Amino acid sequence: MPHIELGNDQPGIRSLFFFRPETAGPLCDLVEVLLRAPSTLQRWERELIATRVSGLNECRYCTTTHAAFACAQLPEDVKLDLVRADVIADPGIVGADILAAPISDKLRALLAIAEAVQRSGRDVTPELVEQARAQGATDVELHDTVLIAAAFCMYNRYVDGLDTIAPQDPENYTKRAEALAQDGYLPIVDAALAHQAAARG
Template sequence: MSFLKSLGTDSALLSVFRKFPETARPLLDYHELVMRAPSPFSAGERELIAAYVSGINGCDYCHGVHTVTAEQFGVPEGLLVAALTDLDGSPVDSKMKPVLRYVGKLTRTPSRMTEADAEAVYAAGWEEKALHDAVLVCALFNFMNRMVEGLGVEASPDYFGVSGKRLHDGGYTGLAKLLT
C-alpha cells in the first residue's frame, strides 16, 4: 500500500518512478552505474550486497526484488537467508564474507567503521575499487530502503519474481525505459 494516495493501494516502485520521472531517471542512471558498470564485483555479487543490506534493514520489498535478481545472476537460492541468519556459518564464498560483514556494519553502525574493517576486506583479496564499489552499493540501498519504506511501497513475492527477472534481463536502463 503506497502512502501516495494518487497511486492506489497496489502500486509498486515503478509506479512511484512513473509519477516522478524527473527524480527517477537520474536515480536509475546512478543505479546502472553502481550496479552494472565494470567493477571487481559481478552484477550478481552487487545484487547480493543490495539484497543483504535490504535484509538487514528489514525492507521486504528491496530484499525480495534483489534476492530474486541475485539468484537470476547465479547466486544460489537460499544463500541470502543463510547469510542473514548466520553469515559466518553460511555458504557465502569466503572472499565475499568480509565484504558482507563490512556493509552490514556500515548499515547498522556507520559511525563505528574503522580502518580494521577495511583491512579485513583487503585481506580477503579485494582492492580499493572493490571497497569503494561495495560502499556505493550499500549506500544506494540504504537510501532506497528508506525511500521504499517512507513511501509505503509493498509488493508480493510474485512481483519480486517479475521485477528480478526484468532487472536481470534489462538492467536499470531497461527499467528507465518503462517510465515513458
C-alpha cells in the same frame, strides 16, 4: 496503502518512479552503475550486498526484489534460494541464508563492511577494511561496497517511508528478475516517462 496518491498500480520503488520520473532517472543511473557496470565483483555479488542491507533495514520489497535479482544471475556452482514466502514475510531472515552460502571469503568480508555501513558509516573500522584487503578486496571494491550499502539505506527508506506496496507472491519478483537480468535497470525510466506522458494526455 501508500501515504500519497501515486496514480499507478506498480509495486515498491517502481510506483515512486512512475510518480516522479524526474528523480527516477538519476536513481536508476546510480544503481545501474553500482550493480551492473563492469566490475571485478560479479553482478550477483553486488546484488547480494544490496539484498543483505535491505534485509537488515527490514525493507520487504527491496530485500525480495534484489534477492530475486541475485538469484537470477547466480553461477551454477552457487546455490541460494532467497525468493521465498518466509523472506517476504520477514526480510530480516536473509542474513543466515546469505552467510551460509558458498560465497568467497572476500565477499564475506565486504558484506561485513556493508553491515557496518547499514548501522552507521562510522562503524566501518580500519580492522574491517584490512580484513577485506587481506582477502583480496581492491580500493574500488571497498568504495563500491560502501556506496551500495549507503545507497540501499536510502532506497529502502524511500520505499518504506512512503509505504509502497510489496507483493506477497514470490513469482512477482522472479518474473521481474528475468527481465532485469537481460535488460538492466534503465528501461523502467522509459516506462515511467511514458506513463507520465499518458497521464498528462
